[in-house]
Amino acid sequence: MGRRSGCSMVLGERKNLFLIILALLIILIPVFVKNKYYFTVMNVIGLNTIVVVGLNLLIGFGGQISLGHAAFYGMGAYLSAILTITHHFPPWPTMVIAMLATGVVAYFVGYPSLKLRGHYLVMATLGFNIIVNIFMVELDNITGGPSGFAGIAPLSIGKLTFDNDYKNFYLIWAFAFLCIVVSLNLVNSRVGRALKAIHGSEVAANTLGINTDHYKTKVFVLSAMFASLSGSLYAHYLSFISPRSFDFYYSIQVVTMVIVGGMGSIWGAFFGAGLLTVLSEILHVAEKYNIIAYGTLLTLVLVFLPEGFLVGLYRLYQKRKMKALIGGNKD
Amino acid sequence: MGLREQVFQYIISGLTLGAIYALVALGFNIIHNATGIVNFVQAEFVTLGGMLMYSFYSFFKIPLPFSFLLSTAAVTVIGALVERGPIRMAKSKAIIILVFITIGISSTLRGTALLVWGPDNMPIPSFSGEKVIRIFGAAILPQHLWVFAITIGVVIFLQYFFYRTLTGKAMRAVSANRRAASLAGINVNGMILLSFAMSGGLGAVGGMIIAPISTTSYDTGVMLSLKGFAAAILGGYGNSTGAILGGLILGVLESLGAGLISSKFKNAFAFLILLLVLFLKPSGLLGHGEAERV
Numbered sequence: 001m002g003r004r005s006g007c008s009m010v011l012g013e014r015k016n017l018f019l020i021i022l023a024l025l026i027i028l029i030p031v032f033v034k035n036k037y038y039f040t041v042m043n044v045i046g047l048n049t050i051v052v053v054g055l056n057l058l059i060g061f062g063g064q065i066s067l068g069h070a071a072f073y074g075m076g077a078y079l080s081a082i083l084t085i086t087h088h089f090p091p092w093p094t095m096v097i098a099m100l101a102t103g104v105v106a107y108f109v110g111y112p113s114l115k116l117r118g119h120y121l122v123m124a125t126l127g128f129n130i131i132v133n134i135f136m137v138e139l140d141n142i143t144g145g146p147s148g149f150a151g152i153a154p155l156s157i158g159k160l161t162f163d164n165d166y167k168n169f170y171l172i173w174a175f176a177f178l179c180i181v182v183s184l185n186l187v188n189s190r191v192g193r194a195l196k197a198i199h200g201s202e203v204a205a206n207t208l209g210i211n212t213d214h215y216k217t218k219v220f221v222l223s224a225m226f227a228s229l230s231g232s233l234y235a236h237y238l239s240f241i242s243p244r245s246f247d248f249y250y251s252i253q254v255v256t257m258v259i260v261g262g263m264g265s266i267w268g269a270f271f272g273a274g275l276l277t278v279l280s281e282i283l284h285v286a287e288k289y290n291i292i293a294y295g296t297l298l299t300l301v302l303v304f305l306p307e308g309f310l311v312g313l314y315r316l317y318q319k320r321k322m323k324a325l326i327g328g329n330k331d
Numbered sequence: 332m333g334l335r336e337q338v339f340q341y342i343i344s345g346l347t348l349g350a351i352y353a354l355v356a357l358g359f360n361i362i363h364n365a366t367g368i369v370n371f372v373q374a375e376f377v378t379l380g381g382m383l384m385y386s387f388y389s390f391f392k393i394p395l396p397f398s399f400l401l402s403t404a405a406v407t408v409i410g411a412l413v414e415r416g417p418i419r420m421a422k423s424k425a426i427i428i429l430v431f432i433t434i435g436i437s438s439t440l441r442g443t444a445l446l447v448w449g450p451d452n453m454p455i456p457s458f459s460g461e462k463v464i465r466i467f468g469a470a471i472l473p474q475h476l477w478v479f480a481i482t483i484g485v486v487i488f489l490q491y492f493f494y495r496t497l498t499g500k501a502m503r504a505v506s507a508n509r510r511a512a513s514l515a516g517i518n519v520n521g522m523i524l525l526s527f528a529m530s531g532g533l534g535a536v537g538g539m540i541i542a543p544i545s546t547t548s549y550d551t552g553v554m555l556s557l558k559g560f561a562a563a564i565l566g567g568y569g570n571s572t573g574a575i576l577g578g579l580i581l582g583v584l585e586s587l588g589a590g591l592i593s594s595k596f597k598n599a600f601a602f603l604i605l606l607l608v609l610f611l612k613p614s615g616l617l618g619h620g621e622a623e624r625v
Binding site: 109112127256289292298 | 420
């Protein structure tokens with residue numbers, strides 16, 4: 001585990017530099033890119049990034065896996081849709097309400113299973129995801145059922161309405177940027193160090209006086225709230241949501257993004273979200289190949305580069321450099 | 332039909348489904364005991380069992396009993412390949428990595444099944460006719476009896492294998508203590524390979540015997556195996572008597588719940604039970620308190 005956190009530190013040391021580059025990219029991309037389709041793809045990457053960065057905190061630092069993030073993502077989307085359209089709530093406060101409600105639900109799902117040793121969270125969240133999805137389909141008088149919920153109004157600030165891909169790009173990426181900043185700060189804080197200790201050895205962390213259940217639950221709730229935020233943005237951006245977007249295959253997708261990017265690396269999460277979103281866009285023409293490609297990529301990366309694509313390649317590069325330094329000595 | 336007959340009918344169909352959940356749960360347990368992982372490829376074992384049997388029977392015109400055996404053998408081999416390939420080649424043996432490797436393989440196989448067979452439901456004929464048998468006013472199909480008979484046969488076989496044969500005892504030794512087993516000269520890797528092969532066979536049998544009742548498609552295994560997993564947890568993860576008990580209880584509760592409360596939420600019952608068990612008694616009905624609290 002020391003190796004992994006060591007690497008995330010390597011990527012974390014130049015934290016500010018990376019953040020400035022990302023900020024510049026976000027500001028400058030719309031100057032150079034004009035194609036509407038590219039904006040759609042980048043917006044989806046932004047939405048996924050928010051979910052994946054949060055999930056990465058849980059997986060990379062809490063050492064726990066959730067297969068229920070599609071449900072939290074969906075809760076954000078459906079709460080925003082139902083409250084603003086059916087009950088005429090104002091959109092922005094509704095996003096906060098959705099996040100809080102999702103957080104409370106996540107607490108009740110997470111706390112009992114995180115008290116147990118082993119991977120009970122995977123099972124509990126998997127079951128939870130399926131139940132939430134069934135409710136989305138079956139409570140059709142509230143959710144619109146399998147045909148979905150349409151006509152969700154776009155967000156607006158004053159007179160500025162985020163009603164096209166271009167404006168939404170700035171909105172979504174502003175939130176994605178914010179989530180990355182929050183996560184980076186969290187990782188380099190007391191909480192982050194406690195989480196790293198938990199990932200390293202839960203028993204050792206416990207004996208050092210770290211309340212492990214407490215921290216794991218907190219990070220799980222936080223990651224669920226990130227997902228909810230992303231879901232709300234998704235609903236207002238696309239104006240249409242349906243249960244299919246929130247089934248547990250999406251949960252598997254976001255976990256794949258975390259793993260491919262590299263567990264425990266915030267930038268890796270960003271990279272994983274980008275790579276796999278683009279991949280599934282490319283494969284969108286033939287949906288059946290999509291599942292195969294996802295599955296094969298996940299399998300190959302995990303078998304050969306269990307630390308993730310970015311971190312794994314970084315390590316290979318380091319090894320090469322070391323070899324060159326030693327001067328062609330064998331091994 | 333009066334309420335009593337109705338309830339009886341629900342119990343019969345619940346037990347039929349429950350038998351499938353039990354077979355799947357046993358498959359989960361065998362791999363869990365050998366390796367400690369949750370094997371998500373179980374879903375594809377169930378699917379492939381049904382689909383391969385369909386192909387052997389309808390496409391290659393092989394008689395049903397032989398199709399059944401061929402399909403069992405084929406999925407057993409696929410199970411072994413899963414272990415011999417990705418699982419054994421994995422650089423990291425961390426449980427969570429291995430679990431996600433199985434998720435990856437599962438997606439790949441499901442995608443491949445969709446490519447080969449398409450999205451439609453395929454019919455498989457009953458093993459012996461459709462003549463309804465009436466018992467206490469409830470209608471029972473011959474296929475229901477086949478499900479019960481084959482499940483009981485498999486359970487007896489497993490009991491014999493694990494307690495009366497040397498290989499079975501060696502497998503139990505590996506699940507009790509891998510290191511000690513290896514020191515006693517047991518080929519641990521061989522036993523793990525065997526556990527994947529056996530789970531493959533069990534899943535395939537489950538998928539095939541239910542197919543005449545519910546038809547089969549490229550993703551039938553997903554729900555069946557997720558519920559089988561819930562059954563394994565309900566019974567006590569890793570406990571084989573628990574798996575059978577959990578499967579049957581879950582099947583009956585689900586069927587009664589769907590029939591008497593609401594059929595809309597039929598699929599939610601199993602997972603509601605899963606959550607309740609995890610929260611209230613995570614070691615399950617017959618577990619040994621393995622789910623220790625930190």
